[in-house]
Amino acid sequence: LVSHNLIRNTTSIMPRGKVSKPTVVKAPQKADPLFPSKPHRSGIGGNIRPIKDLSRFVKWPKYVRIQRQRAILYKRLKVPPAINQFTNTINRNEAATVFKLANKYRPETAAAKKQRVKEAAAAAASGGKAPERAVHQIKYGLKHVTTLIEEKKAELVLIACDVDPIELVMWMPALCRKMDVPFMFVKDKARLGALVHMKTTSVVAFTGVNKGDNNQLTICKNLALEKYNNNTDLMRKWGGGIMGLKTQAKLDKRAKAMAIEEAKKKASLGL
Numbered sequence: 001l002v003s004h005n006l007i008r009n010t011t012s013i014m015p016r017g018k019v020s021k022p023t024v025v026k027a028p029q030k031a032d033p034l035f036p037s038k039p040h041r042s043g044i045g046g047n048i049r050p051i052k053d054l055s056r057f058v059k060w061p062k063y064v065r066i067q068r069q070r071a072i073l074y075k076r077l078k079v080p081p082a083i084n085q086f087t088n089t090i091n092r093n094e095a096a097t098v099f100k101l102a103n104k105y106r107p108e109t110a111a112a113k114k115q116r117v118k119e120a121a122a123a124a125a126s127g128g129k130a131p132e133r134a135v136h137q138i139k140y141g142l143k144h145v146t147t148l149i150e151e152k153k154a155e156l157v158l159i160a161c162d163v164d165p166i167e168l169v170m171w172m173p174a175l176c177r178k179m180d181v182p183f184m185f186v187k188d189k190a191r192l193g194a195l196v197h198m199k200t201t202s203v204v205a206f207t208g209v210n211k212g213d214n215n216q217l218t219i220c221k222n223l224a225l226e227k228y229n230n231n232t233d234l235m236r237k238w239g240g241g242i243m244g245l246k247t248q249a250k251l252d253k254r255a256k257a258m259a260i261e262e263a264k265k266k267a268s269l270g271l
Helices: 002-013 062-076 081-087 092-102 110-126 144-152 172-179 188-197 213-231 230-235 245-270
Strands: 156-160 185-186 201-208
Touching: 002 245, 081 172, 092 185, 092 188, 092 213, 144 172, 156 172, 156 188, 156 213, 172 185, 172 213, 185 213, 188 201, 201 245
Parallel strands: 156 185
Antiparallel strands: 156 201
């Protein structure tokens, strides 16, 4: 009887179904003596931390913060058309054409002028022929260009888009339209300054070109008339009013909620 119970107990203890295979324990690999593994230590004097973009945590200089805040304010605030038109500059290909023409008529440098005056004085003393000054040169300077526009001597006017304060040139597009003088907004005052051997320049003007460049100047003038002088939308279009991402998301959410509420009202009224 005892042996019978023992056999019955052992059979009940044994697992049914598939018999599990014994697990094979792999032998640990030997460490490479040439390249021993070392634990990563990120404490002081330990391993160098991984490279991370820390620009968000930098305390930028005050002028950087001011110019970034100004850029955001220009997006948020509503900008009147008289100021907003300065953001509509000519594109890269058009600028390349205009500046290629302007490079041919750069004014002479102070050193070149001094040399020319010296040669003219020497020629006058010896009775020879004095070197001639270039007939056509681009004119610069706010007062000088304004006078040329008022006298209708300017053929084409290039105005920088980033003049600060903007009030210096804000009235010039209206004057050009009144006097039927073609004008353009270009990037930027430093590039205009490089044309006339200065750091920056607000405005430059063409008063004439050689016969070979007449066609090129006509193309630029027609482009200016079409894009700026005769463009009524440019004089009426307000700028700014662009909200941040959080505000846009909040407004979208509010609009969706209002649309759902309106749909419920229509459904309840059976419309």
